[in-house]
Amino acid sequence: MKDVFARLATDFLSTILFVVIYLVTDNVLLATGVAIAGAIAQVIYARVKGKALGFMTYASLALVIVLGSATLLTNDPRFVLAKPAIGHFAIGAIMLKRGWLLRYLPPIVTETIPEYVTLAGFAWAALMFALGCGTIAVALTGDMKLWTFYVTVVLVGAKIAAFAIQYVAFRILVTSRLRAAT
Structure with missing residues (x-):
């Protein structure tokens, strides 16, 4: 970690x-x-x-x-303020590759609910694109305080929330699938 x-x-x-x-x-x-x-x-x-x-x-x-x-x-600060958006767009594009998330998850998840892992990978890509668009929108305002808040709180918070949601969802889905199999 x-x-x-x-x-x-x-x-x-x-x-x-x-x-x-x-x-x-x-x-x-x-x-x-x-x-x-x-x-x-x-x-x-x-x-x-x-x-x-x-x-x-x-x-x-x-x-x-x-x-x-x-x-x-x-x-004009808007140029440098757009940099994180470009990074998010690039990462989002990489996350469009089917199965990219598989290597980051334990075997019990990848073996039990692989179809949900693929779906989650695409959801992460969508999140990256949405956050990139939000970064551009905030950068275009030229408001440095708003941009600083967005980059330090919203970008980080959205990813933490997405990770927590994914963790809980995968835990429920794996448990449910394993119970159904027994």
């Missing part, structure tokens, strides 16, 4: 830096500059340590640099 949180923190480091610096300074341009520098430093650090970097790391770096630079050049 600790490893999962470490990976998530690594994947979202530039966004975390942006939010923290913005909340402390109330300065979008400074937060954007720090997020760009943090993303570049993260890649350099990984390369120096000899760690292999995946496609998503390089894609995230490119997005931070391109969208962050557009924000710095135009003094």
Whole structure:
């Protein structure tokens, strides 16, 4: 579990830096500059340590640099605010692959209710697309306080709620199926 949180923190480091610096300074341009520098430093650090970097790391770096630079050049925060949406759309597209969720679940679930696992995988994809659309809508308002709330509370809360719902639903479905089989 600790490893999962470490990976998530690594994947979202530039966004975390942006939010923290913005909340402390109330300065979008400074937060954007720090997020760009943090993303570049993260890649350099990984390369120096000899760690292999995946496609998503390089894609995230490119997005931070391109969208962050557009924000710095135009003094318009909406560019950098849209970055999490692009990530959600990319993840949603990956989640459209049938069976992606199977490897994350215990065998009792995958063997007992595989059809529900597939359905849940598509539901996760739909959630990612919905959250991405919400991020774009909030970013277009240009309201930094609303965006910060959305990214830190709504995005995280929606995923926690979806995980809890999935856990309870799978538990009920597996128990029901196993009882019916005996």
